[in-house]
Amino acid sequence: MEPFFVYENSGSEPRNGVTDAALQPCVCVADRPCDAGSPALEGYRPPEDAEVVSRLRRAGIPIRGAVGMSEFGFGLRGGSAGRAAAAGAAQAELMLDLTGESRAAAAALGLWGFKAGYGSVSRRGLIGLVPSMEAPGILARNPAVIRKVLQALSGPDGKDYSQPADEEPDFVPRGIVPDTTVIGVVAESLAGLSPDELAAFRSAVEELRRRGFPIRELSLPGYELFPLVHRIAASVEASSSAGRYDSVRYGTRASAGENWNEMFLQTRGEVFGPLIKSLLLQGAYFQFRRFESYRDACRIRSRLLGELRALEDRADFLLLPSPGQAPAAEPDDLDGLYRRFASTLFANVAGLPALYLPGKGGTGGCQLAAPRLQGPRLLELGEYLDNSPKGD
């Protein structure tokens, strides 16, 4: 069997029942290899633990460093996301979700996959590219484990300003009463699904209805703009954030070059793979040649957030299509990537917590999303659906 881990730490006696957590190599652990899947960070060993690692240690959960990941966690090509959890080598797996990677990996492996809401878990020490859109993702074989891990990780650390300073997460179970829990379906989210995908989604809706959840059809006319907003705003953020990978202080440095300027150019030309290069070039293009488009994307984004907030009064949770089965090869071009993550990037743009529920008995699975700080509640719903027998 191929090795799942590059390092393991025994940890103390787990106090909340989670036996171990695999970490994708974008999660900084002091003095452990952490290259975020990029040659730009080959051999990089962070000086400090990420905040989530400190919290796992405090909760007594042993950590295991997973082998390899897609470059900077953008897309799933070349990565190992979820494999340790799927093989049972670790109970939970922690990664970063930029476009929907945790939910798509879960869907491909038949796991549960959760993306935390923006600001609910500290990002300090997580190597990403798109600060306003990425959030920690947790994969496991059942939602109860995800919920325990999330509980260990949640809450403000005071050093990540994306976190609301005064809101402690609420993990007290409220109980799920199907009759009064409204599930919203965004009509526009179904456009562009294949007949199979549509059928899978309809069966998920039917199952929820059978279990007594009221289903409400909602309209979000701007839904089709989510991919566009992600493509423009995320690429600009990524291009800006990746500026630090210049080989001056850490990482791989190109040997050629007459001066620092050439060193920058050569290094950056050599260390990024094709997908990241396209993303960064696209971001630089929007930033320096089509700045108005970037400004428009930001404006549209805030409008979409407003429209979404308005829907919160009409439904407790949103049901969204599954990211689908893994393609024969994960895309390494931007168009292919945005097709692959068409149904998941919505939660990244909006900062919502989102959960992938695997289908049972070969059915397709689906996604649920909740208002921004309602991740614990979303997982409570996940557990309810996991535990209550099908069609009772």
Add this chain to the structure above:
Amino acid sequence: MFRPRIGLEIHIRLLTSSKVFCPCPVRYGDEPNSLVCPVCLGYPGSLPVLNGEALRMACLLAHALNCSIAPDLRFDRKHYFYPDMPKNYQITQVSAPLGRDGSLELETGGGKTVSIRQLHLEEDAGKMIHRGNRTLLDYNRAGSPLVEIVTAPELETGEEAELLLRSLRRIVRYLGVCDGNMEEGSMRCDANVSMSPRGVEHSPGAEAPSGDPPGRKVEIKNLNSSRFVRLALDYETSRQREILRRGGRVAGETRLWNEAAGVTEAMRDKGESSDYRNVPETDLPPFPLDPEYLEGVKRQLVELPSPRKRRLVRDYGLSGDAADFLTEEKDVADFFERAAALGADPRTAASWLRSEVRRILNRENLSLGESPLTEKRLVELLGLVREGGIGGGIARKTLEEVFRTGRDPAEIVRERGWEPITRRDALLPVVEKILAAHPKAARELREGKDRALDFLTGMALKETAGRADPGLVKALISDVLKEGRG
């Protein structure tokens, strides 16, 4: 025919103990790269955390410059690839500054007030050191807090620009937010200069005149003292005026001040325009500035140099020059006012501070706060002069001894035996001796030449090392001469 329009961009290095987005100390002269951490080195996964002290100082300065303060604190990223900038972007607030629409009164120069366009917080870069064909980097300075202040182009001469910098220097020192030292880079200044035809007024904030502007805006860098600012701007305005007078056009460019040659020189063109396309700093999402917090900061404002100077003239009857001197440094003005409250005659105290005290402080390279001279000691010394009858020479010697020994003036005078000699029987032998030693002067005095009395009195003071009471000496000389003993 043409009127210069000069604007300044001034960077103020804040006197915080730690950097603006991480807890590393702000210190200069340490071992290179010893004051660094993952945040100021731009390590992957690190996040900036705003230093509350830097925010307080920036808000205080914004209040002092009458700026309106933004309701939300926002940061953005200014992008340029340069190895001294660890993230290859600078966290700044160019697009949404902390303060806008402020003003700064020039302390002299007819009370002119210059508009402040914006004031914002940002981080400093590291330092690049070139050694042969190698480039070395020191990131100790990277992430140090700066406030950038941008004025409207309302200055017209190099002198006005120098005045503005001096006024600003006083203010930042009063507030304790910056030491104001331009030579050491605590205050850095870039200037922009353009010419507008006389009679054509622009609304504030307007760029070069529309249509076909005769003069484009020229940026001038490398101005590391207020004197260079004056010299460079005077040179540049006359250069541009001369081009326009001859019907030419001023190219929009960046020029450097060449100190040795006393001229500005065009910088090698970098090709790219200075368009950094700032984007929001998404690692530091906007957060509202609590009005109560801002009020609290406002209460920390101290009386600023200009109004204080006016008050010192009004309340203490000081000359403008004396008040100007006293208000140059806040601790001197504070010292003066405390001494006056303890009973010192204001004008005498001001004059001592301006002359003897300043001379010793300069010689010893001390500030008033660090020196052994307390306001109580100054009041005591002035009291010894006024009521105890000690002369100016003894008073100056006593002051020197206060600085040397850190003891009280009265104690020094007593121990050194410097009290004035006021008893007739003690002074009489001295006077007799002097008259005997200078028969010519004595004769002249008897003939009615008063100048001789001053000479003889001076000799008696010299004989007693300044301790003799001059009035008594004069009386004794007259008495002795009348009695025919001299």
